Amino acid sequence: MSSEIVNWISITGSFLSLAGVIIAVWQIYKTRRVAEAAKDAALKTQEAISRNLLLSDVSTCAKNIEEIKYFTRNEKYESALIRLTDLVAQLRQLKETLENSNQPHQIEFKENLSQLAIMRGNFEKKLTRDSVKINVVQVNSQLSEISDELNSLIGKVKLAIKEDE
Numbered sequence: 759m760s761s762e763i764v765n766w767i768s769i770t771g772s773f774l775s776l777a778g779v780i781i782a783v784w785q786i787y788k789t790r791r792v793a794e795a796a797k798d799a800a801l802k803t804q805e806a807i808s809r810n811l812l813l814s815d816v817s818t819c820a821k822n823i824e825e826i827k828y829f830t831r832n833e834k835y836e837s838a839l840i841r842l843t844d845l846v847a848q849l850r851q852l853k854e855t856l857e858n859s860n861q862p863h864q865i866e867f868k869e870n871l872s873q874l875a876i877m878r879g880n881f882e883k884k885l886t887r888d889s890v891k892i893n894v895v896q897v898n899s900q901l902s903e904i905s906d907e908l909n910s911l912i913g914k915v916k917l918a919i920k921e922d923e
Contacts, residue, residue, distance in 0.1 A: 812855060813915055816908050819848050823905045827898045835892065839881040846874050865907045873900050 822845045829838035853867040877897060883890040 808859065809915055809918075812852075812859075813912060815848060815852055815855070816912050816915075819845060819852065820905050820908045820912075822848065823901045823908075827901050830892065830894050830897050835881050835884045839878065839885065842874060842878050842881060846871065846878065849874070865911060870904050870907070873904075 822841050826838050826841045826845065829835070829841065849867060849871060853865075853871075856865070877900065880890065880892060884892055
């Protein structure tokens with residue numbers, strides 16, 4: 759083979775190698791963009807799931823409040839106490855969830871949990887002593903205030919979802 763053919767083969771090989779490197783870098787760039795897009799989509803999905811779970815938890819709390827009010831009005835204090843205990847547990851979990859998230863909220867957890875603890879104590883006393891009186895209007899009023907805060911939270915979370923879209 760002549761040296762001229764070897765030179766052309768070398769030049770062609772160098773050109774093809776350069777083209778291969780350029781294509782490889784371009785593919786790496788595209789792969790990186792796709793990976794970042796997938797990561798962003800996964801984060802958005804995770805946020806949506808978290809918001810939906812939050813809405814579900816808050817709705818369950820509101821439902822429990824309505825059940826407590828019903829049981830209290832109908833003097834079913836043992837059932838009211840069971841639901842009240844469930845509500846306190848759910849509110850404590852909700853408090854931790856909201857404090858560790860970026861979800862909007864203005865719920866006075868400490869005050870609400872204190873009111874519920876007093877209410878729970880009164881229900882406990884009522885179950886052991888008939889002479890204890892439960893002020894149904896006061897109980898339902900306090901529960902309604904907590905329910906209003908929870909329903910306000912539901913509205914704010916739903917508004918935040920619409921703003922994100």
